[in-house]
Amino acid sequence: MISQLPAAFRPPYSIDDRFKKSVVYFSMEIAADQALKTYSGGLGFLAGSHMKSAFELNQNLIGISLLWKYGYYDQVRKTDNAMDVQFREKLYFFLQDTGIEFTLDIAGRPVRVRAYYLDPKHFQTVPLFFLTSDIDGNDGAARSISYRLYDNDTRLKIAQCMLLGIGGAKLIDALGATPDVYHLNEAHALSAAFYLYQKLGSADEVRKRMVFTTHTPEEAGNEKHDIYLLNEMSFFGGVSMDRIREISGIQDNVFNHSLVALRLSRQANGVSKLHGEVARQMWGRYEGICPIGHVTNAQNQRYWTDSTIETARLAEDKEAIAARKLELKRPLFRIVADQVGKLFNPNVLTLVWARRFATYKRPDLLTQDLERFTWLLNQTNYPVQIIWAGKPYPMDGGATDVFNHLYYLSHLFPNMAVLTGHELGLSKMLKDGSDGWLNTPIVGREASGTSGMTAAMNGSVNISTNDGWVREFTKPGENSFLVPEADPLLPDHARDEQDRDNLFDLIEHEILPMYYDRPADWQALVLRSMNDVNAFFGANRMAAEYYEKIY
Numbered sequence: 001m002i003s004q005l006p007a008a009f010r011p012p013y014s015i016d017d018r019f020k021k022s023v024v025y026f027s028m029e030i031a032a033d034q035a036l037k038t039y040s041g042g043l044g045f046l047a048g049s050h051m052k053s054a055f056e057l058n059q060n061l062i063g064i065s066l067l068w069k070y071g072y073y074d075q076v077r078k079t080d081n082a083m084d085v086q087f088r089e090k091l092y093f094f095l096q097d098t099g100i101e102f103t104l105d106i107a108g109r110p111v112r113v114r115a116y117y118l119d120p121k122h123f124q125t126v127p128l129f130f131l132t133s134d135i136d137g138n139d140g141a142a143r144s145i146s147y148r149l150y151d152n153d154t155r156l157k158i159a160q161c162m163l164l165g166i167g168g169a170k171l172i173d174a175l176g177a178t179p180d181v182y183h184l185n186e187a188h189a190l191s192a193a194f195y196l197y198q199k200l201g202s203a204d205e206v207r208k209r210m211v212f213t214t215h216t217p218e219e220a221g222n223e224k225h226d227i228y229l230l231n232e233m234s235f236f237g238g239v240s241m242d243r244i245r246e247i248s249g250i251q252d253n254v255f256n257h258s259l260v261a262l263r264l265s266r267q268a269n270g271v272s273k274l275h276g277e278v279a280r281q282m283w284g285r286y287e288g289i290c291p292i293g294h295v296t297n298a299q300n301q302r303y304w305t306d307s308t309i310e311t312a313r314l315a316e317d318k319e320a321i322a323a324r325k326l327e328l329k330r331p332l333f334r335i336v337a338d339q340v341g342k343l344f345n346p347n348v349l350t351l352v353w354a355r356r357f358a359t360y361k362r363p364d365l366l367t368q369d370l371e372r373f374t375w376l377l378n379q380t381n382y383p384v385q386i387i388w389a390g391k392p393y394p395m396d397g398g399a400t401d402v403f404n405h406l407y408y409l410s411h412l413f414p415n416m417a418v419l420t421g422h423e424l425g426l427s428k429m430l431k432d433g434s435d436g437w438l439n440t441p442i443v444g445r446e447a448s449g450t451s452g453m454t455a456a457m458n459g460s461v462n463i464s465t466n467d468g469w470v471r472e473f474t475k476p477g478e479n480s481f482l483v484p485e486a487d488p489l490l491p492d493h494a495r496d497e498q499d500r501d502n503l504f505d506l507i508e509h510e511i512l513p514m515y516y517d518r519p520a521d522w523q524a525l526v527l528r529s530m531n532d533v534n535a536f537f538g539a540n541r542m543a544a545e546y547y548e549k550i551y
Helices: 040-055 140-146 154-176 190-199 203-209 229-234 241-246 257-261 273-285 307-314 317-340 370-378 397-412 424-433 452-455 492-519 517-534 537-550
Strands: 021-025 059-067 076-077 085-086 096-106 109-118 128-132 181-185 212-213 223-228 252-257 267-270 292-294 351-352 385-388 416-419 438-439 459-464
Touching: 021 040, 021 154, 040 059, 040 181, 040 537, 059 154, 085 181, 085 397, 096 154, 096 273, 109 140, 109 154, 128 154, 154 190, 154 229, 181 190, 190 203, 190 212, 203 452, 212 257, 212 351, 223 229, 223 492, 229 241, 229 252, 241 257, 241 517, 252 257, 267 273, 273 292, 307 317, 307 517, 317 416, 317 424, 317 517, 317 537, 351 424, 351 492, 370 385, 370 492, 385 424, 424 452, 438 452, 452 459, 452 517, 459 492, 492 517
Parallel strands: 021 059, 021 181, 059 128, 181 212, 212 267, 267 292, 351 385, 351 438, 385 416, 438 459
Antiparallel strands: 076 085, 096 109, 109 128, 223 252
């Protein structure tokens, strides 16, 4: 397919024979670089790493996403320091106008779409194309489709999915390309399947070309809409309702996007070994779905890993790793001082909890036992510093309340900080500067998670519940620390209490004494962690595995 692109849009490499099959990758968000704010969190981080590793491996793959005028949102503070959501226009002079424009029919109205191109030379990705409806000739409603990533207005969100799916498929046609594989990273671009159906004439022909990656381990978390609303908005591109019901298998009025993606793909995958098992159990009762395997998520080492610490790892120089960690703490602690006015000590064990703020991830787990948390932060035998960061979904009042509660609680402790602005840049500094990486999701709720991978690449030790990718990585006490699994039959409050107590026990009785009293053991564990994460959880392995197992 890359050879079919106009010369201006081809990457600076020849396709590797192992990866000749042509693939177009659809993702609602891609985190290519801090400078391009077209992502919200883990899904985008993952997609960005995939596109970088596909570049490194010389794969015959291009990516399509949307050019969000306001990004996800800018995380700032109000005058009382409560978290605030700011939508600000982003300008990208490094994106190239392709000159390609076309029209989509959305809810009976024509919407003009323009495509922009990200040259691989800028951020070392495969060719990436970004679609926008924010162009002259569209009215305000049409322009707003590409304003905000994951808009909470139902009709607008459907329109965004159509812009990605149908718009992306139309872009491929406009480029003159005929890909072998259409890869849907989540079901947002599902409308592309109905565009292909009209073009190819049968559902079987669609299935020959489409594959699907699901990231959602709970059926209730998958996108659903009223089938008649979708039809009204032209989501199905003019295919009759009778035919839609026939090819999708949906006979009631609730259109489950992930279920239909499973029925119109030839292969699907979860994003960790555990998630593959969960997905097969979750969807196995439905008829007509494709096989579901797994490709465990990973992150791009070239982008995420500090070069000095990587050199020390390859030399197995534990002292050099420890010295570099002290250096990497300093720029992070300058951010802490700048944002919250606290001076952290590089010689103190520093724990970080940083990822998308969602209640199932339990960012406030430790603070729920305030007496024990206070003792931990106030004791001086084994001092500890803790930093939180992460963006809640802007309309998620519960997660925002948790963020604000942690911030106000931090006023009581000079060694506790809650930061704003969690994007690629801050995420990198947090992983570079932390000694321990806290990961506290309810077991069974995390499809994979990836933040702990890039933390481990930079010498930060995972301290985690036994969920997602961690199950494939952890050797408790050897390369990480694992919170003993609570009885899954316990009520929620009792499960949280047991997890909390076990996490405190780990920190107080194993982690702190090892860090301060047995530094040689700590450095040996850090090195094993770095070696083990680099052995399997690099995105080059993942990108190759998609070709071998899915495409």
